[in-house]
Amino acid sequence: MSTVSAALGSLRRMDWRSFFQKYGLVISFLLLCGALTALSDRFLTVSNITNILRQSTINGIISVGMTVVILTRGIDLSVGSVLALSAVVMADALKAGWATGPAVALGLALGGLMGLISGLLITQLRVPPFIATLGMMTFARGAALTYTQGRPITGLGDEFRFLGTGFIGPVPMPIVLAAIVFGLGYVILNHTRFGRYVYGLGANEEAARLSGIPVKAYVSVVYAIAGALSALAGVILIARLNSAQPVAGKGFEFDAIAAVVVGGTSFEGGEGTLWGTLLGVLIIAVLNNGLNLLNVPSFYQQVVKGAVIALALLIHRAIR
Amino acid sequence: MTSDNQVLLRMDKINKSFPGVQALKDVDFEVRRGEIHALVGENGAGKTTLMRVLSGAAPPDSGSIYWNGEPVSIPDPAAAQALGISMIYQELTLIPYLDLGQNIYLGREPAAKAPNFIDWQRLYRMAQEQLARVGLEVDPRTLVAELPIAQRQMVEVAKALSLDASLLVMDEPTSALTEHEVETLFERMRELKAQGVSIVFISHRLEEVFRIADRVTVLRDGQLVGSAPISDLTEDDVVRMMVGRELKSYHAKEVAPIGDEVLRVEDLSRGDVVRGVSFSLRKGEILGVAGLVGAGRTELSETIFGVHPATGGRILIDGRPVEIHSPAQAIELGMGFVPEDRKAQGLFLRLSVAFNIVTVALKSLTTLGLIRPNAARNLARTFVERLAIRTPSLEQRVRNLSGGNQQKVVIARWLTLEPKILILDEPTRGIDVGAKAEIYALMSDLAKRGVGILMISSELPEVLGVSDRILVMREGRIVAEINDPRGATQDDIMRAAAGGANGGGSAIQA
Numbered sequence A: 001m002s003t004v005s006a007a008l009g010s011l012r013r014m015d016w017r018s019f020f021q022k023y024g025l026v027i028s029f030l031l032l033c034g035a036l037t038a039l040s041d042r043f044l045t046v047s048n049i050t051n052i053l054r055q056s057t058i059n060g061i062i063s064v065g066m067t068v069v070i071l072t073r074g075i076d077l078s079v080g081s082v083l084a085l086s087a088v089v090m091a092d093a094l095k096a097g098w099a100t101g102p103a104v105a106l107g108l109a110l111g112g113l114m115g116l117i118s119g120l121l122i123t124q125l126r127v128p129p130f131i132a133t134l135g136m137m138t139f140a141r142g143a144a145l146t147y148t149q150g151r152p153i154t155g156l157g158d159e160f161r162f163l164g165t166g167f168i169g170p171v172p173m174p175i176v177l178a179a180i181v182f183g184l185g186y187v188i189l190n191h192t193r194f195g196r197y198v199y200g201l202g203a204n205e206e207a208a209r210l211s212g213i214p215v216k217a218y219v220s221v222v223y224a225i226a227g228a229l230s231a232l233a234g235v236i237l238i239a240r241l242n243s244a245q246p247v248a249g250k251g252f253e254f255d256a257i258a259a260v261v262v263g264g265t266s267f268e269g270g271e272g273t274l275w276g277t278l279l280g281v282l283i284i285a286v287l288n289n290g291l292n293l294l295n296v297p298s299f300y301q302q303v304v305k306g307a308v309i310a311l312a313l314l315i316h317r318a319i320r
Numbered sequence B: 001m002t003s004d005n006q007v008l009l010r011m012d013k014i015n016k017s018f019p020g021v022q023a024l025k026d027v028d029f030e031v032r033r034g035e036i037h038a039l040v041g042e043n044g045a046g047k048t049t050l051m052r053v054l055s056g057a058a059p060p061d062s063g064s065i066y067w068n069g070e071p072v073s074i075p076d077p078a079a080a081q082a083l084g085i086s087m088i089y090q091e092l093t094l095i096p097y098l099d100l101g102q103n104i105y106l107g108r109e110p111a112a113k114a115p116n117f118i119d120w121q122r123l124y125r126m127a128q129e130q131l132a133r134v135g136l137e138v139d140p141r142t143l144v145a146e147l148p149i150a151q152r153q154m155v156e157v158a159k160a161l162s163l164d165a166s167l168l169v170m171d172e173p174t175s176a177l178t179e180h181e182v183e184t185l186f187e188r189m190r191e192l193k194a195q196g197v198s199i200v201f202i203s204h205r206l207e208e209v210f211r212i213a214d215r216v217t218v219l220r221d222g223q224l225v226g227s228a229p230i231s232d233l234t235e236d237d238v239v240r241m242m243v244g245r246e247l248k249s250y251h252a253k254e255v256a257p258i259g260d261e262v263l264r265v266e267d268l269s270r271g272d273v274v275r276g277v278s279f280s281l282r283k284g285e286i287l288g289v290a291g292l293v294g295a296g297r298t299e300l301s302e303t304i305f306g307v308h309p310a311t312g313g314r315i316l317i318d319g320r321p322v323e324i325h326s327p328a329q330a331i332e333l334g335m336g337f338v339p340e341d342r343k344a345q346g347l348f349l350r351l352s353v354a355f356n357i358v359t360v361a362l363k364s365l366t367t368l369g370l371i372r373p374n375a376a377r378n379l380a381r382t383f384v385e386r387l388a389i390r391t392p393s394l395e396q397r398v399r400n401l402s403g404g405n406q407q408k409v410v411i412a413r414w415l416t417l418e419p420k421i422l423i424l425d426e427p428t429r430g431i432d433v434g435a436k437a438e439i440y441a442l443m444s445d446l447a448k449r450g451v452g453i454l455m456i457s458s459e460l461p462e463v464l465g466v467s468d469r470i471l472v473m474r475e476g477r478i479v480a481e482i483n484d485p486r487g488a489t490q491d492d493i494m495r496a497a498a499g500g501a502n503g504g505g506s507a508i509q510a
Helices: A002-015 A016-039 A046-072 A079-095 A102-125 A129-148 A156-164 A174-189 A194-204 A205-210 A215-241 A252-262 A276-293 A297-318 B047-054 B077-083 B102-104 B120-133 B149-162 B177-193 B206-212 B236-242 B247-251 B295-302 B327-332 B342-347 B353-365 B371-384 B403-415 B433-448 B460-466 B490-498
Strands: B007-018 B023-032 B036-040 B062-067 B070-072 B083-086 B167-171 B200-201 B215-220 B223-227 B262-269 B274-282 B286-292 B311-315 B318-321 B336-338 B421-425 B451-458 B471-472 B477-482
Touching: A016 A046, A016 A079, A016 A205, A016 A297, A016 B371, A046 A079, A046 A174, A046 A194, A046 A215, A046 A252, A046 A276, A046 B342, A079 A102, A079 A129, A102 A156, A102 A215, A129 A215, A156 A174, A156 A215, A174 A194, A174 A215, A194 A205, A205 A215, A205 B342, A215 B083, A252 A276, A252 B490, A276 A297, A297 B223, A297 B460, B007 B047, B023 B036, B023 B206, B023 B215, B023 B371, B036 B047, B036 B177, B036 B206, B036 B353, B047 B167, B047 B200, B077 B083, B102 B120, B102 B149, B102 B471, B120 B149, B120 B247, B149 B177, B177 B200, B177 B206, B206 B236, B215 B236, B223 B236, B247 B262, B262 B451, B274 B311, B274 B451, B286 B295, B286 B433, B286 B460, B286 B490, B295 B421, B295 B451, B327 B336, B327 B451, B327 B471, B342 B403, B353 B371, B353 B403, B371 B403, B403 B421, B403 B433, B403 B471, B433 B460
Parallel strands: B023 B223, B036 B200, B036 B215, B083 B167, B167 B200, B286 B451, B286 B471, B336 B421, B421 B451
Antiparallel strands: B007 B023, B007 B062, B062 B070, B215 B223, B262 B274, B262 B311, B311 B318, B471 B477
């Protein structure tokens, strides 16, 4: 009884501002889904929803890494290029007869190493994250093009392709992988010292240092994680396409940054959640899907997407 | 008493509140033509708020302002400027890579004949005149960045004068100056006064107030305590007005048994900011470190805590020599450090009270890599209760707490580790009198439990009232040690800190 009346009391006292702060993103997402359901009878079907989820896995996995990076007050522009470099190296290893496991491990390690290099540039040489990862973006893209001489590597084998096209039960493999990444990311960010300290050093690096938090090591590891997750997204991409292109992943950094920012993570560092990022990823994916269903020409789609992102940010700022 | 036409500015029953605090309560303030008027009070007394009201940065909730006897309203800084009120802030607002002339006339450059072009010759000629008025014989084409801080301050004054300011507000103008520079500044201030300019001078250095001011107004807790010609008052009177009670009872450290040596520093150096410092700290002892800004006190504590590596000397804890290269190592050895600037260096403002308290204790709250959420919450709650931190919940962002409660959160963070040694750098800066008393009581309690406390403070009454022993630093060295603070005076400390007459009072061993 008392809990019920307490809940009612807090409902009455609840002000709209904090309500929207908490649930604004969910409401926007539901409104968007509702509108599309009304506008197109093909939207709310099992196959379309599965389709949306599958399409959002690559951006989703990259966005988890991007969230952690932005929480440290950084940015990673190199995710798309790192994806391409590790994808072509992985594909080449597969063509050379490597088994799936070792080839994937090689790809993730390479992605992690590229990220770690960015991280060390940032922490040891004090290069601003924007510049360090801009450099890595160009470097990794160039390395991918050089490695392949600009040609795609195709025919990757069924065992490997299972990672992009297979199912576990009724659930497509990419969705399983993305769910694992989000789940692990959630636990690490919220329930480990590393995760809590990422928030801490993002909120105030100096205070973190004076509290004995190994700021440089943690930030370096954060970029390594972002790199490894980019490589994992690359696994799904090339397994689905059965082809690794050195130009793959162009512009992926912007999709990820957009998802993270729509999801409410602050560029000021130390503020944001993976739950928000998940919603950001889904909002962008649903928007893409809806615009296709409604046969909006692709040039207009970009305009609409840009406007929606800007709007989301304005609303976010207004209710803060 | 005075005929009205001598009064330049009168502020009447000014009220101003911010969420949660009444910063000014019915404050009256009066400045006469051509006087230097000191505005004093402890941190948080309302000096800055009153001046922000005057300069239009924070319009009052109620009250009237009269300028030359006429009622005026000052809704924004432009209105203040139009009346002839200029603020000179502690942080200078000059643009370093523009030259002096461009800075002085920024945004109101004299126009040349051709539209939208600047008459540079006239600009530099006018700038030269303004600079001469404040005694600066430098080329107005010099970049601001090339001038020492003291001269930049005079450029600010020149800029203010070029706006036809008849009232200058100088907020702690001497805090970054050497003694010699202070004297030069005072000479200029006297010259300006002779030209009929009024100056409001905010300072916490009473000695300076008595040197330069004609009148003094004292604020405490947002209220006017009194206003009088300086010649009617002694320093003790002013201190009593500022603090509002007898100092001894207010600081009141309970006598704690002083135990074995817990920290020993031998010949510690870092570059030329810490030079050959040696001292020891014992269990249950509060060791005060006094000195002027820039004397190397903060640098000393940062070196001990491993923030910056020492370049020479050694540190012993419990009699054993230790290597400290990082804060993490210092923490491991049982040290805690409450930094000088709690917002910039201490707190994670956007994060919760709970996180801010358990930050350094997380290691012990982790099982198999995962933090035990209930253990973390309970630990935070324990310290919120023990230190009486006033917060609506553990999840409240620490940014929304008052200064005193924020400081208690930073201290609580270290108490979670039960440190042997606690370094407090300006532990009561910017917090109200009530919270100060709580912090002193807490320090006293910690000392009783055997913690060795190293306290750096610029507030002399605090150093004298709280410490068991006092070290005075100047130019990176310890220049005096006071073994009996109860028998010492502020003068004793100041003389040693400023390096005037050597030694001095009987309580000092130089």
